[in-house]
Amino acid sequence: SASDKHYTGPDSNDIWCLRVKPTSARENSCVYTNFTFENLAYVDFYYAAYGSYTGTTLKVYYSIDNGATWVYTNQSFAVGSTSTYGRAYINQTAACMVKFVFENESSGATSSLDQISFFVSE
Secondary structure: OOOOOOOOOOOOOOOOOOEEEEOOOOOOOEEEEOOOEOEEEEEEEEEEEOOOOOOEEEEEEEEOOOOOOOOOEEEEEOOOOOOEEEEEEEEEOOOOEEEEEEOOOOOOEEEEEEEEEEEEOE
């Protein structure tokens, strides 16, 4: 919709993005991979608030046990009203999953995630 903040760079299709919406205020929402990466160095992505709903923090986690436990990467991103580039360093040699968590302090804000790229080291 027009309220989504797409990544609009040269390699973008400018049509789709992932919208993450909590079901109530003060509730976190997330999306994670259902596959693993070995030797995952970092993840690049773009993130933004949906419409004018700001006040969310994006945090990145990884799991090396198929999602049984998640490790916080100590990297967080303030979600604002424009599409913003982010990079989260994972640096895991073990096969791991990645999770993006949108933490809502009070608003229950909807957020967008776009142009996710996973980089593995050799």
